[in-house]
Amino acid sequence: MNLVSLGDWLSLCHGLHIPTVPAALVGRLPFAELERVFDYQTVSDHTIRTLATLAEPQPGTMLRWDCCAPLSIKHALAKGQPDWQPTFSQLEVDDPRFVEIVYASGLDPIVIWRRPWLHPVVIDRYPLEYRIFASRGQVQGIANYYSQRPLEETPEILSDCETLATYASRLLTEVGSFSADFIKMPDGRLLFLEGGPPHDPANPWSAHPCCFAPGAIRGIALRPQPGAQSF
Ligand SMILES: Nc1ncnc2c1ncn2[C@@H]1O[C@H](COP(=O)(O)OP(=O)(O)O)[C@@H](O)[C@H]1O
Ligand SMILES: [Mg+2]
Known part of the structure; x- marks a missing residue:
């Protein structure tokens, strides 16, 4: 499992019956071909065709790199x-x-995904989205992802946190340390959006702590905690 690979996370979630934002495979770019692109070298016809698909407008969808x-x-x-x-x-x-990110990821080939563009629950102009944090086999905390917009402790939000805690413990059966983001849909579903490495205050590549202060992830943070860094 590569913690920055959306494909790896989606396979994991499917196996654990955790609902996800769906993703369809668009193509794969070998890392060596990507480096040739960066270096203005000639690339294969396959690479040219793959890059051309990235430029086609597809209303109602988004494209995403695996990482x-x-x-x-x-x-x-x-x-x-x-x-x-x-x-x-x-x-x-x-x-x-x-x-x-791709240089640090170790991913090869680089997978490209297409996802439907969702219309999640919006509160005060920001999507209702959460990040769960787990480290060394334990759930550490759940944060409001968009710290620009604090959340209130409503029954809906507290119930979301309970659902997220059950998803976190399912994920912990397969991965010991991670972060994972979920988006709330108007029909009540919390969909897995993407996962990544755990938060580590010593590592700038690790997961942003969202509403928590760096190195101080504990419990539920619906609004920026003292010392939290804004995006
Ligand atoms: N399919 C989608 N529909 C609506 N919003 C999305 C979708 N995918 C991502 N987003 C929004 O874009 C943000 C960034 O996307 P994400 O997949 O988390 O990538 P990254 O790894 O770059 O953070 C998410 O936090 C979410 O708010
Ligand atoms: Mg994200």
Whole structure:
């Protein structure tokens, strides 16, 4: 299991009966071909065809690298724009965040996924989304993912946290330390969005602690805790 591979996480969730945002395979790029692209070298016809599909507009969907979403999506949602959607292809091979993550990931080939663009529950302009943190076989905490917008302790949100704790303990049967993000749908489902490494305050590549202060993940954080870093 590679903790930054969406494909690995989706297989895990399917086996554990954890509902997911679906993803369809679009293509695979060998890492050596990606490096040739970065280096302005000639690439194979397969690579050219794969890169061409990234430029085709597909309304109502998004493209995603196996290891991360495009920076443009992250930026747009971080501004609190619930009506924004990726109208045109948002997957650019020279996305600086992708380039950094893919080199650190060890992934080869790099898988490209297409997902439906969801319309989750929105509260005060931000999607209702959570990150669960687990370390060394234990659930450490559950955070409101969008710390820009604090959440109240409503019955819905507390019940979401209970559901998330059960999903976390299922995931712990297969992975000891991780972070995992879930998005809330208007029909009440909490869908697995993506997973990653656990939070480690000493490692800038580890999971962002969201509403928790770095190194202080404990319990439930619905609003920024003292010392929390904003995005
Ligand atoms: N299919 C989707 N529909 C709606 N929003 C999405 C979808 N996929 C991702 N998002 C939003 O975009 C953000 C970034 O996407 P994500 O898959 O978590 O990538 P990353 O690894 O780059 O954080 C998510 O936190 C979520 O708010
Ligand atoms: Mg994410």
